[in-house]
Amino acid sequence: MLKTYKATATKCPEGLKVESNVRGFKLILDEPEEMGGTNTGMNPVEAVLCALGSCQSIVAYSFAEAQNFSFDEFHVELEGDISDDADARKGFQEIRFTMHFKTKESQEKAEAFANFIEKNCPVGDTLANKVKLVRTGVVRD
Amino acid sequence: MLKTYKATATKCPEGLKVESNVRGFKLILDEPEEMGGTNTGMNPVEAVLCALGSCQSIVAYSFAEAQNFSFDEFHVELEGDISDDADARKGFQEIRFTMHFKTKESQEKAEAFANFIEKNCPVGDTLANKVKLVRTGVVRD
Numbered sequence: 001m002l003k004t005y006k007a008t009a010t011k012c013p014e015g016l017k018v019e020s021n022v023r024g025f026k027l028i029l030d031e032p033e034e035m036g037g038t039n040t041g042m043n044p045v046e047a048v049l050c051a052l053g054s055c056q057s058i059v060a061y062s063f064a065e066a067q068n069f070s071f072d073e074f075h076v077e078l079e080g081d082i083s084d085d086a087d088a089r090k091g092f093q094e095i096r097f098t099m100h101f102k103t104k105e106s107q108e109k110a111e112a113f114a115n116f117i118e119k120n121c122p123v124g125d126t127l128a129n130k131v132k133l134v135r136t137g138v139v140r141d
Numbered sequence: 142m143l144k145t146y147k148a149t150a151t152k153c154p155e156g157l158k159v160e161s162n163v164r165g166f167k168l169i170l171d172e173p174e175e176m177g178g179t180n181t182g183m184n185p186v187e188a189v190l191c192a193l194g195s196c197q198s199i200v201a202y203s204f205a206e207a208q209n210f211s212f213d214e215f216h217v218e219l220e221g222d223i224s225d226d227a228d229a230r231k232g233f234q235e236i237r238f239t240m241h242f243k244t245k246e247s248q249e250k251a252e253a254f255a256n257f258i259e260k261n262c263p264v265g266d267t268l269a270n271k272v273k274l275v276r277t278g279v280v281r282d
Contacts, residue, residue, distance in 0.1 A: 002222040002234070005187050009194025010216040011202055018198040020191035022183040027168070029195040036203065042163040044196035044264045046146050047188055050161035053150025054170040055185035057159040061152055062177065073282070075151040080272075081143040082263060090260075091267030093143070098278040107281060114279045119231075122223060123185045124274060126232030131221075131268045137239040138255045140248060141214070 014038055045092065048127070049078040052095065055123035060099075060113070063120065069113040073102035095127065155179055186233065189268070190219040194238065196264035201240075201254070204261065210254040214243035236268065 009020040016037035020027040029044050031037025042050070053076040060074050080095035099114050118124055150161040157178040161168040170185050172178025183191070194217035201215050221236035240255050259265055 001226070002224050004220050004222050005184075005190060006218075006220045007183075007187055007190035007194060008216060008218050009191055009198050011198040011214065016199045016202055018195040020195055022187040022191060023173075025183040025187075027183065027188065027191045027195075029192070029199075031199060032164075037199075042148075042166040042168065043146075044192040044199065045267070046148055046163040046166075047168065047192040047195070048264060048267060049146060049148035050150055050163060050168045051170070051185040051188040051192065053148060054159035054161055054168075054188070057150055057152040058157045058170075058172060058178075058185065061157055073152065075149060077147075077149050079145050079147045081145050083143050085142070089266050089270065090263045091265070091270065092263075092272045094273045094275060096275045096277045098280060099276070100280045100282050102282045105281070107279070110281055111279045114276065118274070118276065122231045122233075123189060124232070125230050126186070126189060126268065127272045128274045129230065129232065130271055131233045132235045133259070133265060133269045134235060134237045135240070135255065135259065136237045138248070138252045139239060139241045140246075140251055141241050141243045 017041070045080070045082060048092070049080055049095065052123045052127060053078045053097065055121045056097070056099065056117050059117045059121050063116065064113070067113055067116055069105055069109060071101040071103035071105070075100050158182070186221070186223060189233070190221055190236065193236065193262070193264045193268060194219050196262045197238070197240065197258050200258045200262050204257065205254070208254055208257055210246055210250060212242040212244035212246070216241050
């Protein structure tokens with residue numbers, strides 16, 4: 001069964017600041033001053049990295065017991081490259097991440113569990129494979 | 142030239158809550174209670190929708206003058222589908238969006254500018270095309 005998630009992003013009057021709303025939760029994204037913004041929040045590509053690391057964290061915690069893996073703490077360090085060359089793709093060329101577990105499990109088990117997380121992470125799948133983007137309209141209000 | 146963006150996502154002690162950090166900016170993502178979370182923030186796939194709409198908004202505002210298009214307000218409504226079927230892909234199957242301009246420009250010019258936004262949006266390109274995800278390590282702290 002398909003579940004549909006929804007969001008609205010609204011350009012704020014100030015600089016490049018954008019306020020998004022999802023189920024009453026707000027997210028302010030912006031650009032640093034050197035990019036023409038007012039630096040009131042992280043930027044959209046940084047938010048993508050956060051979404052990936054958070055999704056991996058949620059999968060890790062949700063499936064640890066069923067996968068017979070235990071850990072006390074988990075964090076992910078992520079980084080991704082974007083080129084400013086005019087003929088390069090506009091988005092991330094590569095995203096790298098290192099998973100950190102505070103655990104007494106073996107390295108082998110930790111790596112097997114990391115494989116499981118990667119295979120079952122919705123944001124990871126969204127990024128690693130193509131998503132069909134469909135513009136449903138351009139409305140002049 | 143490549144620019145590298147960085148983030149850290151850390152699982153919080155409470156439920157499925159995850160705190161991400163980018164340049165001192167925090168982002169709390171979580172899941173609703175029916176998904177096992179404590180509903181302290183939007184979830185990671187919803188954050189992806191916000192990142193896309195925000196990136197489109199920033200591109201719109203940044204390039205309007207150079208593209209000879211003027212508008213007073215801009216917002217984007219976004220939605221995306223994820224299947225819970227065991228054999229379906231884990232991530233978004235499709236993301237749809239409608240752009241809203243408060244503008245006196247013609248519909249034709251608004252649609253041409255929407256095309257420009259789509260072609261030049263880093264998050265849009267990241268989602269519409271594959272990104273190489275590279276696990277650089279599994280560290281047991």
